[in-house]
Amino acid sequence: MPEGDAVHRTAARLRRALDGRVLTRSDFRVPRHATADLTGRTVLTTVSRGKHLLTRVEGGLTVHTHLRMDGSWQIAPAGRRLPPGDQVRLVLANEQWQAVGVRLGVVDLVGTGEEERLVGHLGPDLLGEDWDADEAVRRLREAPGRTIGEALLDQRNLAGIGTIYRAETLFLRGVWPWRRVGEIEDLHALVSLAHRLLDANKEHAGTVTTGDRRPAHQTWVYGRAGRPCRRCGTRISRGEMGARPQERLILWCGGCQPR
Numbered sequence: 001m002p003e004g005d006a007v008h009r010t011a012a013r014l015r016r017a018l019d020g021r022v023l024t025r026s027d028f029r030v031p032r033h034a035t036a037d038l039t040g041r042t043v044l045t046t047v048s049r050g051k052h053l054l055t056r057v058e059g060g061l062t063v064h065t066h067l068r069m070d071g072s073w074q075i076a077p078a079g080r081r082l083p084p085g086d087q088v089r090l091v092l093a094n095e096q097w098q099a100v101g102v103r104l105g106v107v108d109l110v111g112t113g114e115e116e117r118l119v120g121h122l123g124p125d126l127l128g129e130d131w132d133a134d135e136a137v138r139r140l141r142e143a144p145g146r147t148i149g150e151a152l153l154d155q156r157n158l159a160g161i162g163t164i165y166r167a168e169t170l171f172l173r174g175v176w177p178w179r180r181v182g183e184i185e186d187l188h189a190l191v192s193l194a195h196r197l198l199d200a201n202k203e204h205a206g207t208v209t210t211g212d213r214r215p216a217h218q219t220w221v222y223g224r225a226g227r228p229c230r231r232c233g234t235r236i237s238r239g240e241m242g243a244r245p246q247e248r249l250i251l252w253c254g255g256c257q258p259r
């Protein structure tokens with residue numbers, strides 16, 4: 001699943017392809033907006049907010065998309081053949097480039113003035129210019145009885161963390177994922193570390209939290225279930241957190257992250 005850093009990069013790619021150019025094609029393949037037509041309008045810009053993408057178009061319209069589990073925006077020279085089948089949800093193209101939204105979890109078209117309704121609930125964006133660690137901590141503290149693992153994925157607390165950064169951040173802080181938020185001494189250090197990890201990865205594909213870009217060396221615990229911990233040698237554990245059907249993968253080291 002794409003996390004905040006991947007969405008941030010996607011926004012940058014969309015800006016390079018679409019900003020300031022007139023749409024020559026718009027093809028919404030979702031029932032709700034099947035008749036929408038943005039042809040002839042100039043794309044102003046695309047911004048990311050947490051894991052949401054907002055593409056603003058001349059005339060006060062915003063295309064709201066979300067990659068969810070396995071969506072992507074594929075950018076290619078205009079006129080390139082589209083991916084097969086029913087995977088394509090949206091095509092936005094100009095004379096030079098086409099941006100094809102594949103398997104997007106959300107495709108919506110709203111007034112730009114309505115953006116707050118879509119993303120206003122989000123906590124501080126870890127990669128936003130207005131990132132605010134104090135506000136993220138304040139929101140986390142509102143539910144001290146919650147597990148820190150679940151609280152970090154709740155985008156209303158802070159926006160941009162998925163299962164990879166959750167696992168890696170908790171490992172690096174030595175925090176057992178099921179510890180209660182109220183029992184964690186230094187939440188500020190925890191969210192600041194998450195911010196630094198996403199920020200360090202925002203310009204390039206892949207997630208590197210160890211500082212070592214070689215394949216199979218990039219993470220401490222994520223993707224390493226059953227392998228020895230890089231610090232203490234304990235086998236990395238794998239489990240799930242959260243109530244069904246929303247449970248999500250968690251990996252941790254029982255040695256470095258004791259109960």
Ligand SMILES: [Zn+2]
Pocket residue numbers: 229230231232233234253254255256257
């Ligand atoms: Zn360990």
